[in-house]
Amino acid sequence: MKHKLLVKLVALVGIIASITLVLAGCGSSSSSESNNPSSVEKIQKRGTIRVAVFGDLPPYGWVNKDGKRVGYDITLARKIAKDLNVKLKFVQVNANNRVDALNSNKVDIVLANFTVTPERKDVVDFAKAYMKVSVGVVSPKDSPITKVSQLNGKNLIVTKGTTAENYFTSKQKSVDLLKFDSKTQQFNALKNNRGVALADDNSYLYAWVKDNPTYTVGIKNIGPNQYISPAVKKGNKSLLNWTNKEIKKLNKQGFFTDDYNSQLKPYFGDEVKPSDIILPQK
Template sequence: MNKTFKKITALFATTLLAASLTACNDKEAHKANRIEQIQQAGQIRIGVFSDKPPFGYIDNQGKSQGFDVEIAKAIGKDLLGDESKVEYVLVEAANRVEYLQSNKVDIILANFTVTPTRKEVVDFAKPYMQVALGVVSKDGEITDIKQLEGKTLLVNKGTTADAYFSKNYPNIKLLKFEQNTETFEALRDGRGDALAHDNTLLFAWAKDNPQFSVGIKHLGDQDFIAPAVKKGDTELLNWLNAEIEKLGQQGVLKQAYDKTLFPIYGDTVNEKDILITY
């Protein structure tokens, strides 16, 4: 009885070990074949904004356009041989991490600012833009953070502006919205005294809304915007790092800037203050 039991136990342990090794090998094979899987599927899903012109927005024909979209097209062409093989998944600031973690997208290109907190939950590739926070208000009357005391500041949930003011200025009242369109509409309607966001976006928005001006042009640290992939998606991350560097060196990023951002900024913004070209 004891010998039989020992044989059964040994056989069971061997089976478990074999199953465990197979699972590990399958997992490693999955990671190793990530690029091949995307190529075999013939499509890459890239998260972009629908309401943040000139970076990501929907045009009158219902198509995604903007600076981030131009980069996505280049990625699709280089990875799959055809820019039309990109599936644009519309995201909001607050759900970008969740969309990566739940495999709803392969890459996030939705103006994603690199922060220590975000680096804990996603993997960022090399950056293609640099950015800081800014504050826009009616006639640019808010020129100092102290002026926001006792006033209402509009921000988008899950953005660096939300995190920055929540952490550093808890006494300033924040009114938060999910979508950019809601936030800027609230400023136009007078539901807030000022709006904090990426200065690159604010410069463009203020040009189209001349009754408003960016009174605080640079706030906090100089940050970087980069593509992001799911944590541990190493092969795709390595490919993306090489791709962003190549797009900068070959002038593709500058072409995207000239097509989508320069018509908005003109000479009011220095390209070198925004674009990273390697």
């Protein structure tokens, strides 16, 4: 009886393994340009561009109370569809399935606050950046921190796993870090004066300061800039080149300043200038 069960188990594993192999064998020919379903030509022939966006990240990609998709990324998506002269179809994704949506040809392009990192560059192709973020430092208005040297030997609040934690751990060793697990916890800690300041992505801080006017983003940019770019499937040269040209053109036209003013400014307030977020117009 036991022996029979073992035979069955081996057979089962064997069958699954062979199915996987067969499937893997079928698929490896999809990268050539002729059967790329997301080339500019194919998109225009289809008449629709499918864009992966966030649905729950104001002010970049979210849904307003009338059920309409809005945000900084969404405005760009609408502009791209208009300039390609095609209809627009949104596919809502989470941070975790942005890469899979591209690789399985579910979408043509990702416009979902996608930060360029070396690891991601290996799996997708990034076009020219349309936004930059970097680490900022927020502190109470009555004792503002405007220089990193003011932080020496003092407690700085950060969230684990963020770029801010990474930067201060490796580059500013004289600052004492107080680490928390979530955004809510870190902001509560700042309000309870557990540290003299708090470091996080500057775009979060701008929005937070708007609701908490007794605080100020004393240091707006520290450490390396990080860029937010549209992403296309690896090897999709056609759409990548078109998007690069489009971003360049839109930059010249001042499109991103308008986009900033209509979508981000209401969230960030007047303390922030468009040039803190968007890239210089060349």
